[in-house]
Amino acid sequence: NQGTPSMKNLNLPSIFVPLVGLVFSAIAMASLFLHVQKNKIV
Structure with missing residues (x-):
């Protein structure tokens, strides 16, 4: 295992x-927000 310096990485x-x-959570929140804004019921 000298080809993979795991301690360094x-x-x-x-x-x-x-x-x-x-x-990932930020993208999920943003997509959910846009989805809610697009399908606004009020």
């Missing part, structure tokens, strides 16, 4: 994973 996912989760 261990720092990237620890920041990348919460960031992706945050962006």
Whole structure:
């Protein structure tokens, strides 16, 4: 396993994973908001 420096790359996912989760939730909220705005009942 000398071709995969996992100790060096261990720092990237620890920041990348919460960031992706945050962006994904933001996109989900935005799409839900636009869906509600488009189908406004009032």
